Amino acid sequence: MNPLSAPVGATPRAAPTARTPKSEETAKAFEAVFIGQMTQLMLESVEQGEFSGGHGEQMFRGVLAEQLGTAMSAKGGIGLAPHVLDQIIKLQGGASNGN
Secondary structure, eight states: OOTTSOOTTOOOOOOOOSOOHHHHHHHHHHHHHHHHHHHHHHHHHSOOOTTOOHHHHHHHHHHHHHHHHHHHHHTTTTSOHHHHHHHHHHHTTOOOOOO
16 A cells, blocks of 8 residues: 555545635634734723723723724725635645735
8 A cells, every 4th residue: 555545435625626604704704803803902001081981891801802802894894804714725725816
């Protein structure tokens, strides 16, 4: 048996060659998480004034950052999702569209 051949009974899967809704969704979700993390870091760097929300604000600041990231990504984001999608396609063995 050739050491590089597929095992007996294994069915080869075709490599994706184009964008799929799942890969596009994954790229957008990655961008949303990335923006959320950046937003959280920005919120942590802002000084709290005299009229801060106290303990409740600190508790929900992460949720706010996550929701801001999701909303920003849904409105077009920062242009990261297309590049992530191209890398996903490349890693799966397909051809990207060069956008």
